[in-house]
Amino acid sequence: MKKVSEVPIWIKFWMGISGFVVLYDAGYVLMRPRSMPGGDLFSIWSPYELYARVDKLYSREAMLAGDGFNKAQSILNLAEVSLHFLSLYLWSKPRLQSQGDVLAFGSQLMTLWKTVLYWLNDFCRPEGQRYTEGSDLMTWLLVYMLPNVVWLIVPSFTVYALGQRLISKMPKTTSKR
Template sequence: MVTTRSARKATASPSPVASFSSTTSFKTPSRASRGSSKALWTHSPSRATLAWLALSLPLVIWDTGYVLLRPLTMEGGSLHWPLYTPYKLYGEVDHVYGWKAFEARNGFTAAQGALNAVETLMYLAYLWLYAFRSASVAVKGGGPPVKALSGRPAAMAVLIAFSAAVMTLSKTVLYWLNEYFSGFDNIGHNSTQDLVLLWIIPNGAWLIFPTYMIYAMGGEIVAGLTAASTGVPAKSE
């Protein structure tokens, strides 16, 4: 009996589509049970990611406003009180934010603020996708459904957040290296205690949490690409 190419094609098994989340579990959208046996690639942000964005985004928006609206937001400016009064102290701790850099027409501060605005828009786009394009997803193996993105919106959200986190980490590293290679010109006048409490600890958070996001979402991207190229679901590391 001769088997035609079209017959062999018709009997071929479809390649599986993997499903991944930030918690590295496999999930199947509830609507998949309406006639489709394929599981979609899904993503839901971890609690740590949501907590970090809830804390950092208002602070970054505040910081960006101060930087891009200088000198109005600086001491003596019409917008300084009451919103930007803490920057009087911070401008004395870090001269990049104070009158020294502004009067020297140092462009680093404003350039950093402009990138802050881009990053913020990317993080907001990620949160918008999760808030308005997600759906209830059943967890494989039981458990209560979770809110998750699936398919293309999930891929777009992870790519946007991953790219924004890389920008945040890179910019923060550049900020620290700028001090190192300038002989700590803007922060070297501080006591050790002030430097640790008012500069290292606050700015260190923007190294730790973006690194976590890069690790978690980068693992999801690698796992998704692995599954797409091999047809074998692979958990993100």
């Protein structure tokens, strides 16, 4: 029987850490207004006070305006994180590693394309940026772009690496012509 190669540690690390970060983020959004300034749970999510000044989807104004995109995205985050953690569990069982690879590949595609959709939701408007306009360039770069671009770059590398793992496990075929 062919030995199953170990999943790269950086992928496991990313999926574990990013899972908790995404749960924290979803918690902030789904617990609004309690998680916002003045709310009884604000101390848990106090870093979002600065972030919400740059990304208005996280602001009280967006919540009160009934913009549901951020909440919908957070609900999808919960599904995505469930797949992250299920993948980590499956990878701990040698006979189930292939299933873990498939779930992780899917969850990382979700992460990547959900992030693309999030950015496009802001930028692809006739009037320009809707949610992140108004900040000076340095604040936008440090508070919005830098932290969020990670959610494009790392999942891209993870999808590639997991795709290679999946391809390597496929049966080799030869064509007879």
